[in-house]
Structures are given as structure tokens and as C-alpha cells.
Amino acid sequence: MGRAAFERRGARRGWPQLLRETLLAVQLLTFAGMAGAADDSLSLPVAPIIAQTLLDPAAPNVAGVRLDVAALRALYDSRSSLPLWVTAPDLDARVDAVLSVLRQADQEGLEPSAYRIAQIEARRGATDPVGRAELDLLLSEAVMRYGVHVRTGARRPRVSIPELPPMVVDPDPVPIALEIAAAPPASVAATMAKLPPQSEQYREMRALLAEYRAIAARGGWPVVGEGPKLTPGTVDPAVRRVREHLIATGDLPADGHAAAARRDVYDDALAVVVKSYQRRHGLDADGAIGPRTRAAMSVTASERAMQIAANLERMRWLPEDLGDRHVWINIPDYSLRLEDRGTTMLEMPVIVGRTKWQTPVFSSEIRQLVFNPPWNVPPRIAAEELFPRAAADDGYFAAQGITVRGGTRVASAGSGISDGGMVKTTPRRLRQAPGPKNPLGRVKFNMPNPFGVYLHDTPNKDKFRLSSRSLSHGCVRVASAPTLAAALLGDMPEWDEARRKKALSDWSTRSVELRSPIPVHLVYATAWRAGDGSVQFREDVYDSDAQLVRDIAKPRAVRPAAAPAVVESSPRVVAAP
DSSP states (O other): OOOOHHHHHHHOOOOHHHHHHHHHHHHHHHHHHHHOOOOOTTTTTTTTHHHHHTTTTSOOOTTTEEEOOHHHHHHHHHHTOOSSSSOOHHHHHHOOOOOOHHHHHGTTTTOOOGOOOOHHEEEEESHHHHHHHHHHHHHHHHHHHHHHHHHEEEEEEEOOOOTOOOSOOOOOOOHHHHHHHHSSSGGHHHHHTTTSSOOHHHHHHHHHHHHHHHHHTTOOOOOOOSSSSOTTTOOOOOHHHHHHHHHTTSSSSHHHHOOOOTTOOHHHHHHHHHHHHHHTTTOOSSSSSSHHHHHHSOOHHHHHHHHHHHHHHHHSSSSSSOSSSSEEEEEETEEEEEEETTTTEEEEEEEEEEEOOOOOOEEEEEEEEEEEEEEEHHHHHHIIIIIIHHOOOOTHHHHHHHEEEEOOOEEEETTOOOTTTTEHHHEEEEEEEESOOOOTTTTEEEOTTTTTTOOOOSGGGGGGGGSSOOEEEEEEEEEEEOOOHHHHTTGGGGOOOHHHHHSSSSSOEEEEEEEEEEEEEEESSSEOOOOOSEEEOOOTTTTTTHHHHHTTTTTOOOTTTTTTOHHHHHHHOOOOO
């Protein structure tokens, strides 16, 4: 083909596609040369089909499923499109070994059908080149998808923070496929068992999932349902269901139930158990079985297992190294902990975002503290809340120490106001000066993130007494900001107690760059096993557990290490208290 003809073909078919076709032609010549040197009747007929399948400019469709083409191309390009699996003399044993692990993907909280089990089964006996090529591709894609998903999550949100290197990086799927394919069939299970996180916390959560699924398989437990509040001394048939529920969940020994003089009487002994149950579910431990406690006692064992599966997935989103010293914020637990080499140095309640202003899940690092910070009001809050208040009260902004910036009327380029040209108004921005009415309080903790959220103090301390604290616009309010500031400044002796007190003696703004930035992890954990062995559950304040489990059945595509990642973030939250 002459150069002009080649260029015309490239313009007509598209250069990427033409280059792929040219590469295929070269590969076919290579295969033909290999055939002359060695008679490999198993691999040579399959390799061109693999190459042609992966040339599809869109994601190739094999056996009714669209494959993760980027990872497959990287894998087979490294092998000149030679098959990875189907030339093995013990192919059946290898397929059995791989499928045995994939069928148990639900033990990791994953959806087995997402790993092409039915399609692999349908082609495992294929003798024609097309069927064998498809089997090879399906096996490779299945182990690569499983390997990435079981390590870093099937639905992990990708949060891009330009100021920081990625804290969680997907494993390269290509070496995963090569290692599993090279393992003897008897070693495949052990090889794939190394893929999930190996932390003790992850293993405990996986065991918890199996435990609750077993409870559900045995029939679960009685649910209490709605009804009037039950308090000690109450006589009600529902008390019997409460006892039966608490026995099934392991909170009440069966002999304690049998020893009760009347099982429909809410006695003091039962109240002690109920309070323990309430603490285990993050509820007010007052012994009264009101709407929230009844709601917790109405969650089925199957639903609890689902909740655990969602949290097992979220555990895979975490960095393997949280940092020797780090801040851990659990959104549905409304809590903050400062950890130092496995020891909790500081713990306090927090207030998090309400449902329509959700606090996002991500990891970053606290780099800066601001004493007496001003508040630059996000446009949405200004438009929805503050400007309407000012419209109803002319003195509102002045009373709150809020200044209005912008709002200037300017003529657009090429026109004049006097002759009827287009006029635009710059956006009005609000800024609240530091002071006792500023919602950021005395200290703000800045951390790089694409959501514009941060930790901060608050002048409204009374809200921390509430057991349900999803009240903010997305940022995290901490109960004792000066105490947290002192702990984070611990390795900066120049910021001793006297200097910190001086910084808080007036309302002058001072910023402090931390000498050693502190990793911070905002997590959404609604189920976990605590250090004392108790199983903790929290209300799913953002109603995300069930949706996440449904999404796991439609996992994300995997990409080779060199491929650019698509940034998928949680719903954007603007900086707001």
C-alpha cells in the first residue's frame, strides 16, 4: 500500500483503528513464522482471535458481556496475544480451581456473578478456536477483576487530591493474572487468598459476615416492630419479643429469660441488658425502648449481614497504612479519635453533615490550623439561607458581622450601559469576621480535598448532647477544638499552652502550618467489631448501605497500572460549617 493510499485509509477508518489493524497484520505474520518454527496447534489458532477481539475500538463483547478491555489489552500485548490458559494440559483443573474461589466471592462481600462464572462454565469445554479464545479472555478478566475488587473495592470512589499522592492505589491487574495462571491448580486457592487485605480488622469483619449470614440461614431473630414506648415496670406482650430478640442476638443469656417471673414484664434486669444493647447500637442508653430502639430491634439478621457486607467493601477503600499517628472520624458514629501507634490518645463527639449536605468519605492529611478563622460563606448557603434572612431583616448582616463583597454592575465588553448594552453583575460573596457569632468558632483544621470540607470548632456546644448529630452543611464540627489543636501541635514546642492561650485571647486570625501533617480518615462505618469483642452497629444516616451492596453487583472496570484513572468522587460538598 502506498503512502497516499495508507493516509486515505487512515482518514476514512480512523488512525487508532488502522494502527490496531496494522498491528494485527504484523502479529499474524509473526504467528505464521512461529508456526513454521514449531507446530503449536493449541495456541496459534487462538492468538489471532484474541488479538482481533481486543482490536474492537469499543469494549469487546464476549459471551454477552462487555470486557474490561484496557486491562486485557495490557495483559495480552505483553504476550503477543498468546493465550494464557487454554494451552495448559491441566486446563480443567485450573478452571475448577479458579471457579472455586470466584464462587466464594460472596464471603468477601462481593457478587460472584460479576466474575463471569456462568460464561466461563459455558465455554470450558470448547474445542473451536473462537470458544477457546473467549474462554481465555474470560478467565483472565475474571481473575483481574476479582484481584482488584477484593483488594481495593468493587465500588471505591476515586477521590483526586492534587496536593497529595494517592493514598489508595489499585494493584496492577496484569501481574495478578500472570501469577494465578502460573500457579499449579493445587496452589491457586492459596495464591488468590493473598489478594484481599490481610489486616486483622478485615479478617474479623469477614468472619462477622459469615456469622450473621449463618444466623439468618437459621431463621434469624424475632423483630420487635413499632409500638408504644416500653419502660421498666411496663407489662406488655411486646416485652416477650424483646427478650426473644435479645437472646437471639446474644445480648441476653437464655437462662436469664427463663428466670424472669413474668416474661411480659419489663423488669430491672432486662433494663440493664437493654441499655447495653442501646450502647452497642449508638443509641441513648436510657433503658427506654422508644422508636429508635424499636427500629434497631426490627432490623432482620439478613439486613445486618447486608450491612456488614457494605462495611467490608468500605474497609477495602482504606489505605493499608493509616499512619502511626492519625485522626479517625466515623461519620455515622459521630466520633473522632486521635490514634498513636494503636493507642487512642484523644476521643470526642463530632457533628457531621445532614442528609442533603453529606460529609464525604475520603482520606487526606491535616496540614494547617487557623485560630479565630473568618468564614467565607459558600454560595449555596448564602443563596438558600443568609440572603433570605437579610431580606427579612435589614440589620441581619451587620448584627452577624457579615460583609458583602462583589455584586458590582459592569458592562460587558463592547457595549456601554448608557446605550443599552448588556450589563452583568458580579456574584455577591459573603464573609463573616471572626467572633462569638462565627459558626467556625475558635479553631479550623484545614486538609486538602476536592469537597471544600474541613474540621472546625463551633460556638453551639449544646448540640453535642444529642445522640443523632447529622446537623452540619458537610464540614465536621468537633466538640473540643482547642484540645485537638493542642494534641496536633504536640511536636511544635514553640506552640506551647501559653502561646495557644494568647492566640485565643482575642479574635485575631493566626494560621499555623503543622510541622508534621497528620493523616485524617473520614469513614462511614455502620458495623464493626470493637476492641472488647462486641459487635457495634450504627444507624445508616445517609441510607447508603443497601445501595452500596446493590452497586457491588455492578463493579467498576479495572485498569492496568499505566492507564489513567477516571476520577469518581462522592457528591460535592462545599466548605460549610
